[in-house]
Amino acid sequence: MKQELVLITGMSGSGKSVALHALEDAGYYCVDNLPPELLLPFVQLEQQHSASKIAIAMDVRSAQSLPLVPAQLAHLRALDVDVRMLFLDATTEILVHRFSETRRRHPLSRKDDEFVRDQQRDLVEAIELERELLSELREESHIIDTSLLRSTKLQSYIKSLISAPATQLTLMFESFAFKRGIPVHADYVFDVRMLPNPHYEAALKPLTGRDEPVAEWLAAQASVEKMAEQISHFLETWLPDLNHDHRSYVTVAIGCTGGQHRSVYLVELLSQRFAKSWITLKRHRELDITP
Structure with missing residues (x-):
């Protein structure tokens, strides 16, 4: 059976965990926050274990190595793996509201060694930086706007998308x-x-x-x-x-x-x-x- 890979990326707070749960319910072997460096060896290892349906979530926490992903996906396609890329997005206003509700810290809310150590980053600034870091993957993906979607609707939407054959438009x-x-x-x-x-x-x-x-x-x-x-x-x-x-x-x-x-x-x-x-x-x- 031909191997299928669904790669989920997107904005923090846009619903990637919900999407991954929907794929798990649909029979995919799911991994959250896999470092991009491990993408190729992981998929090849699962080929040996006869895992035909894999879903992987990556986010901005792996920002340093995200530029590796497009070339790795091209390599997997050359190995006859059906690759689909889904990018979950939402408006900045909605993302700010979600972070405020959950009181979670944005992954980029602190400046790292590449910027100024220990200086707090404004939430809107962090969201806009995240958009910039993920822009290349966004361009290559099917974008899902979750701004107005409830979790149950997002799950059904994901399932309907992946139910269609990957080899056809x-x-x-x-x-x-x-x-x-x-x-x-x-x-x-x-x-x-x-x-x-x-x-x-x-x-x-x-x-x-x-x-x-x-x-x-x-x-x-x-x-x-x-x-x-x-x-x-x-x-x-x-x-x-x-x-x-x-x-x-x-x-x-x-x-x-x-x-x-x-x-x-x-x-x-x-x-x-x-x-x-x-x-x-x-x-x-x-x-x-x-x-």
Whole structure:
């Protein structure tokens, strides 16, 4: 059986432990905070032990040796290991709030020998330094914005991502509300706020784009179908090239004002259409954060 490796990196406080637990539940042999120098020998050792599914978490505590990781992953791919990289992120405001709630110290909250010994580092400064140190790994990874995700939703999201075959491009459609900000992990963002809005129809306002009355109302609007056709044409044009470029995931974010009706409907519609040709997942950010 071909060996699978999921490498989880990301910001401190973004949910890496939650993601690792989800992979453990999915049958992966998991290791937290493995030093990058041990990545190659560890994976090769597990090959001898017939471990076919491995998940490893690395973070900024290994900052000195993180630059070694891209070359090591390229070497593992050359050995026919299926490698996936997931980067968990969140806004600085959310990360500050999480650290304040838990009263944990950020790994970079003290300046080390490379800076000024024993001088306390401001939390926001530490977070921004962490972003800089992890930027290269972030560029090569599929990014998951956990700012508005509850732990249970993050776990199910991780499981849905790794359930797709690693050798094929996975297309993720995501609805969101502009009033809560654009998803930081989106590869393409489409603004559909100019479309007719069911929010102003009394009977439709409390429903979502997944409900049949809303779907029927939007399907009857010519501009909505025109938008769906134009997004489809763009993706049909460029997805083959993205797949040829060995992309593992492509996230298409569709946003409206509240993330309840128009964007949800279009994600449902487009994910159904593209499922005939691509591995397709869907996520509704604002509905996921509703208790």
